[in-house]
Every structure is written in structure tokens, then in C-alpha cells.
Amino acid sequence: MFQNDLFKGKKILVTGGGTGLGKSMTERFLELGAEVAICGRRKAVLEEAAAELTAKTGGTVTAWPLDIRVAEAVEETIGAIWAQGPLDALVNNAAGNFISRTEDLSPRAFDAIANIVLHGSFYVTTACGRRWLKEGRKGNILSIVTTWVRNGSPYVVPSAMAKAGLAAMTRSLAVEWGPKGIRVNAIAPGPFPTEGAWARLSPKPELAERPLESIPMRRVGRHEELADLAVYLLADQSEYLTGEIIAIDGGQALNNAGSFGRLSALSDQDWAEIRETIKTVNAKDKAMRTV
Numbered sequence: 610m611f612q613n614d615l616f617k618g619k620k621i622l623v624t625g626g627g628t629g630l631g632k633s634m635t636e637r638f639l640e641l642g643a644e645v646a647i648c649g650r651r652k653a654v655l656e657e658a659a660a661e662l663t664a665k666t667g668g669t670v671t672a673w674p675l676d677i678r679v680a681e682a683v684e685e686t687i688g689a690i691w692a693q694g695p696l697d698a699l700v701n702n703a704a705g706n707f708i709s710r711t712e713d714l715s716p717r718a719f720d721a722i723a724n725i726v727l728h729g730s731f732y733v734t735t736a737c738g739r740r741w742l743k744e745g746r747k748g749n750i751l752s753i754v755t756t757w758v759r760n761g762s763p764y765v766v767p768s769a770m771a772k773a774g775l776a777a778m779t780r781s782l783a784v785e786w787g788p789k790g791i792r793v794n795a796i797a798p799g800p801f802p803t804e805g806a807w808a809r810l811s812p813k814p815e816l817a818e819r820p821l822e823s824i825p826m827r828r829v830g831r832h833e834e835l836a837d838l839a840v841y842l843l844a845d846q847s848e849y850l851t852g853e854i855i856a857i858d859g860g861q862a863l864n865n866a867g868s869f870g871r872l873s874a875l876s877d878q879d880w881a882e883i884r885e886t887i888k889t890v891n892a893k894d895k896a897m898r899t900v
């Protein structure tokens with residue numbers, strides 16, 4: 610989809626880049642010539658991912674153990690990354706989530722999610738943003754949210770609240786920092802299977818067999834599809850695109866938004882019968898009007 614050297618000379622930070630979608634995006638950025646810094650809480654996982662992706666792509670990836678919930682640690686790590694050369698882009702990918710009835714959540718449970726998704730992303734974003742502004746350098750911020758930022762979602766309320774905050778940050782900073790050459794966008798993925806999310810969002814086997822009928826494209830997402838959208842949003846060629854939240858969910862969120870999405874299960878015969886029934890209703894109506 611893209612020319613091989615699209616990201617040559619670019620340096621990108623991916624939070625949570627050692628696993629899941631963060632790792633998939635990192636791999637794609639490396640393939641396209643970027644230097645990628647990945648951060649995450651588990652040093653061994655990060656280093657293993659960095660070694661694997663270096664071997665696979667021949668690219669340059671550096672591992673930075675970091676808990677983005679700790680503002681001072683964020684400032685220190687971003688400073689250390691910058692000391693080796695400025696970043697061109699940031700991907701706010703690190704997240705935490707699990708399903709629970711909301712009334713069962715303790716304050717600490719809420720904080721466990723909000724401190725990563727909302728607070729942590731703010732710390733990293735401002736640590737990079739301040740540097741770009743100070744140096745008069747262009748920057749690009751991409752956050753991974755969910756389609757729930759539009760309508761909310763039951764049983765994942767702390768995540769929906771925190772990601773909605775990240776969506777608000779996206780739109781706000783696009784305006785505030787746009788004149789300084791900093792773009793801010795977000796991707797709202799639907800179901801893209803990852804070990805971390807699936808274990809926490811579909812912990813029972815029967816829940817794991819997700820009803821594909823709710824997805825108009827009748828399948829879950831492929832990591833490379835999301836990674837390519839991230840590439841497009843980070844590329845210089847999409848410079849006029851900012852402040853947007855783009856869903857990539859096979860149409861799932863829109864399907865649930867209308868009243869008739871479930872009708873896609875009807876057969877040709879069902880539709881023929883429905884047509885006849887409605888025609889009968891129309892004919893009766895018409896007959897009454899002409900009396």
C-alpha cells in the first residue's frame with residue numbers, strides 16, 4: 610500500500626509497543642524505514658519484542674521500560690529518548706481494560722484504567738508536545754481510542770470514560786497546536802483480537818466466540834489493516850488531516866446505531882413476504898384515500 614521508504618528518517622514512539630496492536634504498528638513502521646522507540650511496563654517483554662522485530666525487519670527499534678502512570682518517569686524517559694534524537698511522532702497506544710459490572714468497581718479499579726489511558730497518555734503527549742513547541746519542530750500524535758467514545762459502553766465504563774477523554778484531547782489539541790505544525794488524530798478500532806484485550810474482555814469461552822453478525826463485514830479486524838491506517842495518519846502526505854477520530858471496525862458501531870441491522874439475517878423469501886405485506890398495507894391505505 611505504501612512506498613518502502615515512506616518513514617525513512619522518521620522517529621516514532623509507540624507506548625505499549627511490546628505487545629498486541631502496539632507491536633503490530635511498530636513492525637509496520639519499521640518495515641517502512643522508521644526508527645521506533647517502544648515503551649511499556651515489562652522490561653523483558655519489551656526487549657524480547659525489540660529483538661524479534663529487529664531480526665524480522667532489519668530496522669532500528671529501542672526498548673524503554675516505562676510506567677506511563679508516573680509523570681516524573683515519563684518526563685525522564687522522553688528526555689532520554691530525545692537526547693538520542695528528537696521524535697517525529699507519538700502513538701498513544703498503551704491501555705488497560707477489563708469487563709466488570711460498574712457497581713462492582715472500587716475507586717482503585719477505576720484508577721487502574723484511568724491512570725493508564727487518560728492520565729498516562731496526557732503525560733506522554735505533553736512531554737513530547739512541549740519539546741516540539743520549544744524547538745519549533747513539527748509533530749504528529751495518534752491515539753488509539755475505541756468506537757465507545759461516541760456512544761459509551763456498558764461494562765467497560767472506566768475505559769469508555771478515559772478513552773472519551775483522549776478523544777476530547779485529540780480534538781482540542783488539534784486546534785491548539787495546529788498552528789504550530791502539530792497534528793493530532795485518533796483511531797477507533799472495533800474488534801482486533803489481541804492476547805491482552807481478549808483475556809480481559811472475553812474471559813469466558815462462550816463470550817470469546819464473538820457474534821460476527823454484529824459486524825457488517827462479518828469478520829474481526831486484521832492487525833495489518835489497523836497498522837496501515839496508522840501509517841497513513843502519520844505520513845507527511847496526510848498533513849491536512851487533523852482532529853479526526855477514524856473508526857476501523859467493519860461497520861460494527863454503525864450497525865448497532867440503526868434500528869434494523871439485525872434484518873441482515875433475513876432470507877430472500879422473508880423479503881418477498883415482507884414486500885407483499887407492505888404492499889397490501891399500502892393498497893388498503895390508498896383505497897381509503899380515494900373513497
Ligand code: HXC
Pocket residue numbers: 704705706707708709713714715716717718719721722755768798799800801805806809
Ligand atoms: C473488578 C478489578 C478487576 C476485575 C482488577 N480489579 N481487575 N475489579 N473486576 N476484573 C481491581 C483490583 O481489585 C484493584 O482494586 C484494582 O482494580 C487495581 O488492580 P491491579 O491488578 O492492582 O491493577 P494494575 O496492576 O494496575 O493492573 C491494571 C489493569 C491490568 C488494567 C487492571 O489488567 C493491566 O495492566 N492491563 C494492561 C493490558 C490490558 O488491559 N490490555 C487490554 C486493553 S483493551 P482493589 O480496590 O481491589 O485494590 C482496551 C480496549 C479494547 O483498552 C477495545 C476493544 C474493542
